[in-house]
Amino acid sequence: MDGELVVWDAAGRLAFERLQNRFARRGAGSARAAEECPAHFVAFDLLRLSGTDTTGWPYRRRRAALESVFAARRLSAPWALCPSTTEADVVREWLTWASVGMEGVVFKQLNDAYRPSVMGWQKYKVRETSEAAVTGGLPVRRWEAGAMPTQPFASDWDRVTVQQAEQWTWLAVEIAEIRRCAEAGDQAHNRLALILLDHLVEVVIGREANARLAFQVADSVIEEMREFRDSGGQLTEQLSRLVDEHVGPDRRKAMDDHLHEKTKFLMQKGVLTAQEREVLDRLHQYRNAAYHQDTLEPDLISDLVLAYRVLADELVGRHKPIAWTMASSDPAPVVTPQQLRGQLVEGVDVDVKAMACRFHAHAVKRVQAVIEAVATAQQLLGVNSSGEADASLPDDDMARMLTGLSDVSKQLPSWGKQAEGLKSKxxxxxxxxxxxINLDRSLSRIEPSVRRLDMILDWWEQRRIDELRGK
Structure with a gap:
């Protein structure tokens, strides 16, 4: 590997003077310095791989192979992979990291080979200058001095390393499998496609959330500012907002465990709209209904897969990770999000009008099933023209279920109107x-009773047939 040794100080800043001190120490002093100022090796190129000279490979291929090594060997501290990106916006963000001791960025041509002793790259250094007259001195808090490391450089950062988290070696394969299952056209493959789509969206949403979290000020600095403010100190409006909006370890843990927490965070950051968040959260619930509960109609699953493919394709194309490279056995150019966009819906005719008609048909079918169940329940309860049930019926589970069905009769006209309105959306x-989704939530609350009543009626019918046959 080609790389560089670095040492961080307690504030999370690169400390070159500590590295120099390590080189100057000998014997027992060297061992103590190693404990006090551990060094890390930041790798930014790969020169040999399993005995093969890789210096003649184009940089894009060497970079992909280097990331594969880190992923396959699960390398972590003291090993670190230098971030890499082709996104101009990400580079501009990096150039604001002078407070953590970063000198600048290096530009390399993606098709260049590695040439020893030849500078085949360009370096852009950050320069910060100012003029001041020093008339006295007071203790300066590190946030006032601008020494506020972002999370990837903080000792209490609890994410997987940014580079390791951006390994997407399987992404193109998963997209191809989603397409294969969706195009098979049968119920089993549609269910599998829905599960794979849900996993793909969770990964993209998780990566997007982690990319946003990485640019937060470190937890330790936020805690210092919060203690200072709570003790009566005055923070600027900007710093106070940083404290209030900081996502701490507890919420990060909740985001790791629940998709809706991640989508809520991204909505607050303006990455998702409120409608997109609601749709994604509900599609995640549909996945659970299809896989764990088996409560979705096969035709509905097929249409949900198509809708999910469109939305997932939007998310993949919109995502801008901190570092995006895809390792592959094929020495082809590095895959970017923009190149992946369109693959999920390739060859698919996304006709919103046709989809509106199909979702209308699903809704009408479900509303009609509820109407029939309500009519049967009212008949069994002996409901009269005034809407009152037979008072002589026992107060048992069956009667309560039938009463629950009968009580939704007033909502049937509204549900029918909502179902018909889908054709115009x-x-x-x-x-x-x-x-x-709004109609689905209303119907989902009563449909378990509808299914239970259907089962009871089927049992009664089978029992009557058995009696007629003399069984």
Whole structure:
């Protein structure tokens, strides 16, 4: 590997003077210095791989192979992989990291070979200058001095290393498998496609959230500022907002465990709209309903897969990770999010009007099933023209279930109107799914009773047939 030794200080800043001190120490002093100022090796190129000289490979291929080595060997501290990106916005963000001791960025041509003793790259150094007249001195808190390391450089950062978290070696394969399952057209493959899509979206949402979290000020600095403010100190409006909006370890843990917490965070950051968040959270619930509960109609699963493919494709294309490279056995150019965009919906005719008609048909079918169940329940309860049930019926589970069904009769006209209205929701996919989801939530609360009543009626019918046959 080609790389550099670095040492960080307690504030999370690169400390070159500590590294120099390590080189100057000998014997027992050297051992103590190693404990006090541990060094890390930051790798930024790969020169040999399993005995093969890689210096003649283009940089994009060497970089992909280097990331594969880190991923395969699960390398972590004191090994570190230098961040890499082709996104201009990410580079601009990095150039603001002077407070952590970063000198600048290096530009390399993706197709260049590694040439020893030849500078085949360009370096852009950050320079910060100012003029001041010093008339006295007071103790300066590190946030006032600008020494505020962002999370990847902080000792209490609890994410997987940024570089390791951005290994997407399987992403193109998963997209191909989603397409294969969706195009098979049968119920089993549609269920599998829905599960894979949900996993893909969770990964993209998780990576997007981690990329945003990485640019936070370190937890330790935020805690110092909070203690200072709580003790009566005055923070600027900007610093006070940093404290209030900081995502601490507890919330990060909740985000790790729950998709809706991640989508909430991204909505607050302006990455997702409120409608997109609602649709993604509900599609995640549909995945659970299809896989764990088996409560979705096969035709509905097929349409949900198509909708999920469109939305997932949008997310993949929109995502801008801190470092995106895909390692592959094929020495092809590095895959970027923009190149992946469109693969999920390649060859698919996304006709929102046609989808509106299908979701309308699903909704009408479900509303009609509820209407029939309500009519049967009222008949069994002996409901009269005044809406009152037979008072002589026992107060048992069966009667309570039938009463619950009968009570939703007043909502049936509204549900029917909502179902019919889906045909006109053709402006966008999200605009179609939101009213369908709202109706779905209402129907989902009563449909368990509808299914239970159907089972009871089937049992009664089978029992009557057995009696007629003399069984």
């Amino acid at each position: 053709t402006s966008s996919l999200t605009g179609l799914l939101i009213p369908f």
